[in-house]
Amino acid sequence: MSWVLDLVLGVHNWRHGVSSVVASTKKTTSPLRLGILGAAAISPCAIFDPVSTHPDVVISGIAARSKIKADAQIKRYKLQHARAYGSYEDLLADPEIEAVYIPLPNGLHAEWTLKALRAGKHVLVEKPLASNAEQVREIKRVSEATGKVVLEAFHWRFHPAAHLVKSLVDSGAYGAVQEVRARMAVPAGTMAKDDIRFQYALAGGSCMDLLYAYSATSYFAVPSLRDAKVEVLSAVPRMNARDGKIDDAMTADYTITSPSANNGKPVRCHAETDLAVPWLWGIIPPLWEGTITVTVELEKATIVFPNFPGPWLSHSITVADRDTEKVTKYSAYTDGPQWVRRGARWWTTYRYQLEAFVDRVRAVQNGKSLPEAEEMEGWPWVGLEESEAVMAIADQVYEKAGLGVRK
Numbered sequence: 001m002s003w004v005l006d007l008v009l010g011v012h013n014w015r016h017g018v019s020s021v022v023a024s025t026k027k028t029t030s031p032l033r034l035g036i037l038g039a040a041a042i043s044p045c046a047i048f049d050p051v052s053t054h055p056d057v058v059i060s061g062i063a064a065r066s067k068i069k070a071d072a073q074i075k076r077y078k079l080q081h082a083r084a085y086g087s088y089e090d091l092l093a094d095p096e097i098e099a100v101y102i103p104l105p106n107g108l109h110a111e112w113t114l115k116a117l118r119a120g121k122h123v124l125v126e127k128p129l130a131s132n133a134e135q136v137r138e139i140k141r142v143s144e145a146t147g148k149v150v151l152e153a154f155h156w157r158f159h160p161a162a163h164l165v166k167s168l169v170d171s172g173a174y175g176a177v178q179e180v181r182a183r184m185a186v187p188a189g190t191m192a193k194d195d196i197r198f199q200y201a202l203a204g205g206s207c208m209d210l211l212y213a214y215s216a217t218s219y220f221a222v223p224s225l226r227d228a229k230v231e232v233l234s235a236v237p238r239m240n241a242r243d244g245k246i247d248d249a250m251t252a253d254y255t256i257t258s259p260s261a262n263n264g265k266p267v268r269c270h271a272e273t274d275l276a277v278p279w280l281w282g283i284i285p286p287l288w289e290g291t292i293t294v295t296v297e298l299e300k301a302t303i304v305f306p307n308f309p310g311p312w313l314s315h316s317i318t319v320a321d322r323d324t325e326k327v328t329k330y331s332a333y334t335d336g337p338q339w340v341r342r343g344a345r346w347w348t349t350y351r352y353q354l355e356a357f358v359d360r361v362r363a364v365q366n367g368k369s370l371p372e373a374e375e376m377e378g379w380p381w382v383g384l385e386e387s388e389a390v391m392a393i394a395d396q397v398y399e400k401a402g403l404g405v406r407k
């Protein structure tokens, strides 16, 4: 899977001449020293690339279960400031490391986030933040107690295109939100049969791995999840043939009700996630099924946001106004209602995410408390309350499907 992302990113960077930006990026005198737990496949795209154009952060270390593997990744990607560690514990024990990125299998996210916080590090951790909402609450308690930042890597939430859709929805111009539908699917064979995503012991499963669908439905359904109630009406899994506790696919219907939105009436939501869409007649890979879209039905319009997790590549948002029958197209790659004036056409969702993470860590290092940093205007963020609320929907979905909350 990640080789596809690497390829796509390579073409994107070539098209936008990013190599010259990398060459001209001067690091500050004391850039944030970031360590990485695991020599994961996603790291080149999600962290090495964004760090290469951010002036105030460097990759100082990579830890893997085998030091040889960490070394090999450092050499392959020419990470000149990084040293290799033969265990995650060793990296966390290094006082030079100020923050960590955690791209481990889902079932290890909570454990290593807690260990990192207790070792005094700020944490950027892959989605899903944990295996269940109770673990997120524990992370929240420890983040507050240690005063260290934790960010779940819902990178799509940092892109100006997501903020544009959010502002169109929340503007009220099209009336209240009535329904939000999200779909994310991957053709079978994209991931190996023994991939971390197909292992219950590592908190795999399509609902967990493609949690973006739940993040998106909830982000657009109500202005804030803080006071919202979720009721899962149905959850239908398609089970994995090898691991009887893993959902290869999940289709869920639920409502989100907020007293401050839609006159307190429930917003209907529908999420479809599929990690292994079967091949047509068993021989044709269903590439067309790889469509990823979120659709927001409002009283007076339908807003469609295709490719919502990867709008940096290309996107076209459509607003079909029911009163005028006019269809308006929008796109946004920089600036916008949350960033105001920031970004560049070539910034990926991961680059925007890193910008927000470093800003927030710096604010805390410069004396702001976590709640003060939360309230800073104009900075996009995914707070732990939101992470908890989205994870709690996944908990309910697994319960409703009869599979039990993930461990």
Ligand SMILES: NC(=O)C1=CN([C@@H]2O[C@H](COP(=O)(O)OP(=O)(O)OC[C@H]3O[C@@H](n4cnc5c(N)ncnc54)[C@H](OP(=O)(O)O)[C@@H]3O)[C@@H](O)[C@H]2O)C=CC1
Pocket (backbone or CB within 6 Å): 002, 037, 038, 039, 040, 041, 042, 043, 046, 063, 064, 065, 066, 069, 103, 104, 105, 106, 108, 126, 127, 128, 153, 155, 196, 202, 209
């Ligand atoms: N934001 C995004 O766009 C994407 C996010 N992700 C997320 O990133 C995370 C990693 O995904 P991905 O890079 O594809 O996965 P990989 O399998 O490539 O990497 C997982 C890493 O976890 C480590 N690990 C530790 N314990 C285990 C174990 N018991 N079994 C297997 N691996 C172990 C391995 O590290 P070591 O090197 O120490 O052996 C490995 O490098 C997942 O949480 C996934 O959801 C993935 C793809 C895209």
Ligand SMILES: O=C1OC[C@@H](O)[C@H](O)[C@H]1O
Pocket (backbone or CB within 6 Å): 001, 186, 197, 209, 210, 309
């Ligand atoms: O962006 C993504 O696409 C495919 C998934 O398997 C992966 O984990 C996810 O983050």
